[in-house]
Amino acid sequence: xxxxxxxxxxxxxxxxxxxxxxxxxxxxxxxxxxxxxxxxxxxxxxxxxxxxxxxxxxxxxxxxxxxxxxxxxxxxxxxxxxxxxxxxxxxxxxxxxxxxxxxxxxxxxxxxxxxxxxxxxxxxxxxxxxxxxxxxxxxxxxxxxxxxxxxxxxxxxxxxxxxxxxxxxxxxxxxxxxxxxxxxxxxxxxxxxxxxxxxxxxxxxxxxxxxxxxxxxxxxxxxxxxxxxxxxxxxxxxxxxx
Numbered sequence: 001x002x003x004x005x006x007x008x009x010x011x012x013x014x015x016x017x018x019x020x021x022x023x024x025x026x027x028x029x030x031x032x033x034x035x036x037x038x039x040x041x042x043x044x045x046x047x048x049x050x051x052x053x054x055x056x057x058x059x060x061x062x063x064x065x066x067x068x069x070x071x072x073x074x075x076x077x078x079x080x081x082x083x084x085x086x087x088x089x090x091x092x093x094x095x096x097x098x099x100x101x102x103x104x105x106x107x108x109x110x111x112x113x114x115x116x117x118x119x120x121x122x123x124x125x126x127x128x129x130x131x132x133x134x135x136x137x138x139x140x141x142x143x144x145x146x147x148x149x150x151x152x153x154x155x156x157x158x159x160x161x162x163x164x165x166x167x168x169x170x171x172x173x174x175x176x177x178x179x180x181x182x183x184x185x186x187x188x189x190x191x192x193x194x195x196x197x198x199x200x201x202x203x204x205x206x207x208x209x210x211x212x213x214x215x216x217x218x219x220x221x222x223x224x225x226x227x228x229x230x231x232x233x234x235x236x237x238x239x240x241x242x
Contacts, residue, residue, distance in 0.1 A: 023116065023233035026184065029191050036192045036234045038199055045226035048114050049219065056107060056222045063103045067096055078224040101139045102132040105172040111229030112238055128172055138171045138181050145182065162197050163189045169232050173182065173240070188235045196231060203227045 024034055074095065078088025106125040113120050128135065142164045149158030166185035170176050176184060189196050203224040210216030232238070 015231040023237040024235055029188050029235045032237055034196045038195055041199055041227055041230050042106060045230055047224050048226045049222040052114050052120060053222045055122045056225060057218055067099055078151055098132050098136055101135045102128045105135050105168055108169055109172060111225040115229045115233050135168060135171060138167050138178050141178060142167045166232055173238055199227055199231055
């Protein structure tokens, strides 16, 4: 089999101004034709971390610092710990979530661009604050639905955690309506549920273990990002401009 005939070969974007469809597609996955091999995803994810480790770690440290500063300011306004009112706690949590979720969306899109060979830059991680409200709504609904699953039983909760994992990427990359983000994520993941579950469980274990080793997270966090991005690329495809 030649390289061009390999269905799993990572797509490479041609630089240009027009969006180009890369990777898999929603239609292809729902038809049962998605290609998602656990070993291939992990291997490619490791290779694709080259060139983004500093960006991802630097962006994470910067957003952590920003959240710390904002939390301190909010603490002086609404009080700290037990002194904080319910209103103060709600406002503080809302502001922090509005900071975190758009950043996570930006980091994902950086990883997605990396997965298809498009240029990446540090500032791309902060490019989605203009869509903060829509991202926040998807994240809140996803959290509530998953939480209900865990209240019912651990198995439904775990299933929903995996099945809805692509909801925010579908919002930022394909601009789907909120409900469609959730239902489409579930339909896509269901086609390759065991593979997705194994990838995310192994990835989470590696990331958790990396924090025990103090500095291992410098490699583990970018690797997990690429596992996530490649999984999305293979199941949903992507259409992004160079």
